Amino acid sequence: DTPAKNPTKTHNLRVDGSRLWSTLMETARFGATPAGGINRLTLSDEDRAVRDWFRDACEAAGLEVGTDALGTQFALRRGRDMSRKPIACGSHLDTQPTGGKFDGILGVLAGLEVMRSLNDAGIETEAPLLLVNWTNEEGSRFAPAMMASAAYAGEFTTDEILAKRDAKGVSVGEALESIGYQGGEPVGAREIGAFVELHIEQGPILEAEQKTIGVVEGGQGIAWFDGTVAGFESHAGTTPMPRRRDAMLGLAEFALAVERIALAHAPTAVATLGEAEIVSPSRNVVPGQIRFTLDVRDPASAVLDAMEAALNEAAAEIGTRRNLAIALTRIWRKEPVPFHPHLIAAVDGAAEGLGLSRRRMVSGAGHDACNLAGRMPAAMIFVPCKDGVSHNESESAEPADCAAGADVLLHTLVTLANA
Ligand code: HGY
Numbered sequence: 424d425t426p427a428k429n430p431t432k433t434h435n436l437r438v439d440g441s442r443l444w445s446t447l448m449e450t451a452r453f454g455a456t457p458a459g460g461i462n463r464l465t466l467s468d469e470d471r472a473v474r475d476w477f478r479d480a481c482e483a484a485g486l487e488v489g490t491d492a493l494g495t496q497f498a499l500r501r502g503r504d505m506s507r508k509p510i511a512c513g514s515h516l517d518t519q520p521t522g523g524k525f526d527g528i529l530g531v532l533a534g535l536e537v538m539r540s541l542n543d544a545g546i547e548t549e550a551p552l553l554l555v556n557w558t559n560e561e562g563s564r565f566a567p568a569m570m571a572s573a574a575y576a577g578e579f580t581t582d583e584i585l586a587k588r589d590a591k592g593v594s595v596g597e598a599l600e601s602i603g604y605q606g607g608e609p610v611g612a613r614e615i616g617a618f619v620e621l622h623i624e625q626g627p628i629l630e631a632e633q634k635t636i637g638v639v640e641g642g643q644g645i646a647w648f649d650g651t652v653a654g655f656e657s658h659a660g661t662t663p664m665p666r667r668r669d670a671m672l673g674l675a676e677f678a679l680a681v682e683r684i685a686l687a688h689a690p691t692a693v694a695t696l697g698e699a700e701i702v703s704p705s706r707n708v709v710p711g712q713i714r715f716t717l718d719v720r721d722p723a724s725a726v727l728d729a730m731e732a733a734l735n736e737a738a739a740e741i742g743t744r745r746n747l748a749i750a751l752t753r754i755w756r757k758e759p760v761p762f763h764p765h766l767i768a769a770v771d772g773a774a775e776g777l778g779l780s781r782r783r784m785v786s787g788a789g790h791d792a793c794n795l796a797g798r799m800p801a802a803m804i805f806v807p808c809k810d811g812v813s814h815n816e817s818e819s820a821e822p823a824d825c826a827a828g829a830d831v832l833l834h835t836l837v838t839l840a841n842a
Pocket residue numbers: 560561562568569787788789790
């Protein structure tokens with residue numbers, strides 16, 4: 424039955440919200456933490472388990488599943504006109520170590536729910552549809568974040584990504600091999616006509632304004648830095664305070680400078696010193712070497728530049744004053760990215776057709792859609808999450824909002840696939 428001939432058939436179509444919710448709860452067991460979150464680092468055994476589950480669920484829904492050389496999983500739903508590029512949805516199934524049940528996972532499982540709902544309604548779209556689980560969106564185990572979609576968009580070669588190593592020295596290639604997900608498809612070979620990603624907002628705006636849908640117009644810019652503080656190890660009992668070159672005190676001052684620099688560009692700029700490690704730590708040794716990381720973001724590229732300059736100045740000033748060497752190396756820069764007006768309009772139209780409250784917004788978090796926008800039309804749909812909290816085990820969302828987001832995804836995909 425073709426929706427083009429029978430638009431009301433699609434118009435009244437809704438996903439099965441309780442099936443979607445039970446899928447979210449069912450897959451939360453892979454990497455479940457005692458506090459009710461998920462710790463499912465990319466390419467871990469927990470990630471393998473959820474990937475196997477996802478592959479089986481897609482195949483059970485009649486989708487053809489392929490895997491590329493970075494382990495990204497593509498599940499294809501055939502359309503009437505297979506000469507057209509598929510209209511894609513999806514997100515990521517890997518999580519932060521203190522992850523929740525919805526970040527990334529909602530976008531993938533809502534895509535599965537859309538396919539299941541179209542199957543139940545016996546609806547075939549003109550263009551094929553595609554559901555994608557992108558490898559390593561989080562960037563917690565291997566940097567940078569959103570690495571597989573960045574490689575798909577041509578920002579990195581496959582070999583560059585396969586060679587990236589985690590803190591234990593394991594490479595992406597070795598990790599893929601160990602979980603059996605180094606697929607045969609060349610990265611970027613598969614044509615995609617457009618990509619629409621459903622995601623929780625991971626911020627407080629929709630909930631505060633009591634809006635159900637975020638119509639996302641783009642993603643902000645991101646810069647990641649690796650940092651070192653070099654001082655001098657010395658005896659905790661015999662080294663007088665004025666003679667110390669204490670790397671910990673240098674980092675403490677620098678951390679406050681990071682906050683000051685972000686606040687200087689309020690309200691948009693954010694900066695996070697998320698990792699810090701004393702090399703060869705010991706209770707009775709003055710810290711001499713520290714490694715740390717920085718994550719700096721703003722919707723404007725010029726502000727990212729200004730913050731980077733200010734961070735380097737602060738490092739030099741504190742270093743000179745405390746006889747330390749504080750060095751920053753920028754390892755990743757993602758420019759602010761606008762989404763595609765035609766797709767934004769399709770998302771807005773779908774939400775309007777469903778009578779859902781909504782507002783335009785820019786994404787504070789990075790997403791795979793932000794990388795794909797460099798290669799194809801891309802857009803995002805947000806739904807609220809409780810207190811705007813994410814990257815925390817307490818992350819939660821409402822079943823009705825998840826279903827509403829999936830309905831907007833369904834109607835956006837059908838509109839694009841039948842255009
Ligand atoms: O860091 C991010 O913005 C994404 O959640 N990985």
